[in-house]
Amino acid sequence: MVWIVAALILLVLIVMIRLDFVYGREHLLKSSINRTYPIRKSDLSLFIDGTDLYADLFDEIRRSTHSVHVLFYIMRNDEESREFLYLLKQKAAEGVKVRLLLDYVGSFTLKRKYISQLKESGVQFQFAHKPRLPFFFYTLQARNHRKITVIDGKIGYLGGFNIGKEYLGKDPKLGYWRDYHLKVTGEAASDLQDLFLKDWFHAVGTENTIANHPLYFPSLEEGSSKVRVVPTFAHHLEALFLSFIKEAKSEIHICTPYFIPSHTLHEALITALRKGISVKIMVPMRSDHPGVKEASFPYYEKLLEEGCEIYRYYYGFYHGKVMVIDDSFCDIGTANFDKHSLYLNAEVNLLIFDREFIRSVKATIFEDINRSERLTLEFYHKRSLLERLKERAAAAISHFL
Template sequence: MAIFFLVLLIIFIWMIVDYKLGRFFHIRRMKKRSYPTRKSDIALFITGQKLYDDLFYEIKNAKKHIHILFYIVKDDNISNTFLELLMDKAKQDVEVRLLLDRIGSVNLTKLMIQKLKDSGVQFSFCHVPKLPFIVYSINERNHRKIAVIDGKTGYVGGFNIGKEYLGQDPKLGDWRDYHLRIVGEGVQDLQTQFLQDWKKATKENALDNDAYFPQQLPGKHEHSIVPTHGVFLQDVFIDLIRGAKSEIIIGTPYFIPSRKLFNEILQAAKRGVNVHVIVPMRADHPFVKEAAIPYFKPLLQAGCNVYRYYYGFFHAKVIVVDGEICDIGTANFDKRSLFLNHEINCIITDRPFIDEVRESLLRDIDFSEKVTMDFLQNRSILQRLKEVFSKLISKLL
C-alpha cells in the first residue's frame, strides 16, 4: 500500500512539474499579435440553424478556397452534412483546408478523416499532445472557430459543429450563442490567423499567397480582430472593464475569472458601474457550474446582478461596455481561456451594432433567473463540497 501511494505521489508531482514547465516555456516563446482597426459589414447570429444555413450556403457557392478551423466537429448527422459539403467542394477543385483541435474533435472517426483526404480535402489536427510537456500540451487547446470563404466572407464566434448547437440535445435544450459573419476588411485578419494556425500544424506556409487575400472594400462597422494564445487575454478583458463608466454586461457559459480580473469587476462596481453577469443554469461540463458559484456572493455584495439563463443552454462569449464597445468571440470568461486556450475575439466599436447586441442580451436576461442571497445561503452541504472541489481544479475546467 505504501508503494502504491508513493507512486501516486510521484505521478502527481510529475504532473505539476510538467504543467508548470510547459506553461513557463510557452509564455517565453509567445509574442503578442495584433491586427489594425478595420471596417467591415458584420451580422450577428444567435441560433445555430441560422448560422449553419448561412455558412453552408457560402460553402456551397465557394469558387476558389475554403479555410475552416473549429474546436469541435462531432460525429453526428449535422457534422456529416458539413463534412460532405467540404468533400463535394474539394471534388469540384475548390481548395479546402480543414483544421480541427485534436482533443476537441476527438470523436471524428479515422474512416471519416480518410474520406476527407481521399476527396481532396487538406485535413489536419492542431495542438496534438506531445512531449516533453504532455500534461500541459493536453490542456493547451486551440479553441478558435474561424471560417473564411474565398477570402471574402469570414465567420468567428462561439458555435462549433454538432447537433447540440441546433438545440437537439435534450439535456441542454435550445442553444444560445453569439457568432459573427464578417464581410470587408476584417476578413484578411481571420484569413491570416487561420493560415498561421495551419502553418503551425502542417508546416505549410501559405501566408504569402496573394490569392487568399483579395482586395476588400471597407464596410460600415469598425472593429479589430484580437487573437490570444493562453496569454494576453486577461489584459484585454481588464482594459475593457477599467474603461467602463456606467454599465458592463458579461455573457459567458463559464464564469471562473482570475483573481486580478475579478477584482477589476468589483472595483468597477465600487465606482458606480452597473455590472450584469449572465451564466447558464444548466451545465455542459462537470463542475463548471459549481466553480462559478463562489464568485456570486462577492458580486451581489458589491451591488452587481447575476442571472442564470434557463431557456436552454447559454454559451455566448460577449462583453458590452457602456453601449460603446463590444467583445464577441471564442474566449470564455474563465481561467482556461485566460491562461491555456488559443482564442480569437472581435472588438467592435460601432454603436448601432452594439445596440443590437445589447438588446439581445437584455432579452436573454428576460429568460434568466436572478441570483439572490437566499439562493446562495440555502445551498446543500453536498453542493458546497462540490464547489470547494471545483475551485481546486478551476484552472483546468
C-alpha cells in the same frame, strides 16, 4: 505496505504533472508572440441561432469558387457533422482548395474513417495542438479553441458555435442552444484569413507558403463598422479583459457559459462595482461539463454583496461569449470568462466599435435576461453543505475545467 507504495506512486505522479504544467507553460510563454491587427472597416451579421447560422454558412460554402478554410474546436460524428463534411468533400471535388483544421482534443472522437474520406476527396486535413513531449500534460490542456471560417478570402465567420447536433438544439439534456456568432465581410476578413493560415501552418509544421497571395488575400472594400480582430493565447486574454473592465464608465455586461475568473479580474469587477458601475453577468442555469457550474459559485458571493446582477439563463443552454462596455465597444468571439481561456487556450475575438450594432447586441442580451432567473444572495446562502463541498472541490481544479 501496498498502501504506502500506492501513496508514493500517486505523489510522484502529482509532482510530475505539476512540473510538466509549470515548465510547459513557462516554455510556451517564452516562445509565444501575441499577434495584433489594426482597426478595420467591415460589415457584420450576428447569428444567435444555430439553424440560421448553418443555413448561411453552408450556402456561402456552396457558392465558394477558390478556397474554404475551416477551423473548429469540436466536430462530431452525428448527421449534422457528416452533412458538413460531405459539403467540404463536394467543394474539394470541384477543385476548390479546402483546408479543415480541428482541435485535437475537442474533436478527438471524430471517426478516423471520416478523416480518411476527407483526404481521399482532396480536403487537406490537420489536427491542431496535438499533445507532445516533453510537456505532454500541459499541451494536453492548451487547446486551440478558435472557430474560424474564411471563404474565398472575402467572407469570415467567428464565434461560439461548433458543428454538431447540440448547436441546433437537438440534445435533449441541453435543449435550445443560445450562442453568438459573427459573419464578417470587408477588410477584417483578411485578418481572419491570416490568423487561420498561421494556425494551419503551425499545425502542418512548415512555413506559410501562401502568405499575402492575392487569391487568398483579395482586395477588399471597406464596410460600415469599425472592428478589430483580437487573437489571444495563454496569458494575453487576462490583460485584454482587464483593460475592458478598467475602461468602463457606467456599465459592464459579461455573457459567458463558464464564469471562473482569475483573482485579478474578480477584484477588478468588485472595484468597478464600488465605483458605482453597473455589472451584469449572464451564465447558463444548466451545465454541459461536470464541475464548471460548481466552480463558478465561490466567485458570486462578493459580487452579489457589491450589487452585481447575475442572471442564469434557463431557456436551454447559454454559450454566448460577449462583453459590452458602456455604449463604446463590444467584444464577441470564442473566449470564455474562465481560466482555461485566460491561461491555456488559443482564442479569437472581434472588438466592435459601432454604436448601432452595440445597441442591437444589448437588445439581444436583454432578451436573454428575460429568459433568465436572477441569482439572489438569499438563494446563494441557502445552498446545502453538499453543494458547497462540490463547489470547493471544483474550484480546486478550476484551471482544468
